[in-house]
Amino acid sequence: MQTGESENSIADSRKKTITGKAIKEETMEYIQLTPENLQKEHICCSMTEKKGDHSVTDKKEWLKKRMEEGLVFYKGNIRGKVFIEYIPAEAAWVPIQAENWMHINCLWVSGSFKGQGYSDELLQHCIADARAKGMHGITILSGKKKLPFLSDPSYLKHKGFTPADEAGVFTLMQLPFHTDVKAPCFAKTVFQPKHPEHTFVLYYTDQCPFAIQYATRFAQWMNNWGQACIVHHITTREAAQKCPAPVTSYALFYGNTYLTNEIMSEKKAEKLWRTYGSQTVQAG
Numbered sequence: 001m002q003t004g005e006s007e008n009s010i011a012d013s014r015k016k017t018i019t020g021k022a023i024k025e026e027t028m029e030y031i032q033l034t035p036e037n038l039q040k041e042h043i044c045c046s047m048t049e050k051k052g053d054h055s056v057t058d059k060k061e062w063l064k065k066r067m068e069e070g071l072v073f074y075k076g077n078i079r080g081k082v083f084i085e086y087i088p089a090e091a092a093w094v095p096i097q098a099e100n101w102m103h104i105n106c107l108w109v110s111g112s113f114k115g116q117g118y119s120d121e122l123l124q125h126c127i128a129d130a131r132a133k134g135m136h137g138i139t140i141l142s143g144k145k146k147l148p149f150l151s152d153p154s155y156l157k158h159k160g161f162t163p164a165d166e167a168g169v170f171t172l173m174q175l176p177f178h179t180d181v182k183a184p185c186f187a188k189t190v191f192q193p194k195h196p197e198h199t200f201v202l203y204y205t206d207q208c209p210f211a212i213q214y215a216t217r218f219a220q221w222m223n224n225w226g227q228a229c230i231v232h233h234i235t236t237r238e239a240a241q242k243c244p245a246p247v248t249s250y251a252l253f254y255g256n257t258y259l260t261n262e263i264m265s266e267k268k269a270e271k272l273w274r275t276y277g278s279q280t281v282q283a284g
Helices: 055-067 118-132 153-158 209-224 266-276 278-283
Strands: 015-019 022-026 030-032 072-076 082-088 102-109 137-143 162-167 170-176 200-204 229-233 250-254 257-260
Touching: 030 118, 055 209, 072 118, 082 118, 102 118, 118 137, 137 153, 153 170, 200 209, 209 229, 209 250, 209 266, 257 266
Parallel strands: 102 137, 200 229
Antiparallel strands: 015 022, 030 072, 072 082, 082 102, 137 170, 162 170, 200 250, 250 257
């Protein structure tokens, strides 16, 4: 898989840190995950697995298969969350129509690495790669305001992205390379669910290791509270591209009402249940 840069490329920009009166310049080394190095490298968002947990293993297996379809996972060569994951939109596990666009699954820089310009470096790598491959531009999911696990719309607008389409609280952002290309849009299936009433319906994929862990827990909590709950583990691109939620990594409905893409603790899940489902259980 060609990206226009070597696997162990060095960013051109510098991070400056002050130690006493001296200014020290450091470079961030980046590496690209491949089928060959995937098992020995961490995947940033989840470093290790606890006993009985297979979420990282599942995520790596998902990545390996997507790499055959053009997915790129490019990360800082550090133990932390500095990475970008992107894929040709035709192969993306989201319900969008964006032929010959590159879609960013995740752009994440956190902790002490924030504010150092690493998001810009990761984004520029994706842009350069997409241009080299003759793409029309870049797409990424965001919100009308900041939503959990999605890139901040204010940052994207600052980097030149504009809204291409909207669905509920979600916005499909675009960064076109040309002015004469067809704008991407959400698929017609988005927010057209046909779910049973008084039932929590959860969709998730193996794209996010946190979703893998908490989807099962959410179903168990609802079962403990006597609440009807259906969990859809999306295992194919075709199913993902027909999903009624813009976000497929983790999306929760109550009946046909979309609720959230937030991966919740038991306490938050119980609060949500008491708001929507507990009255139905008591009435039944």
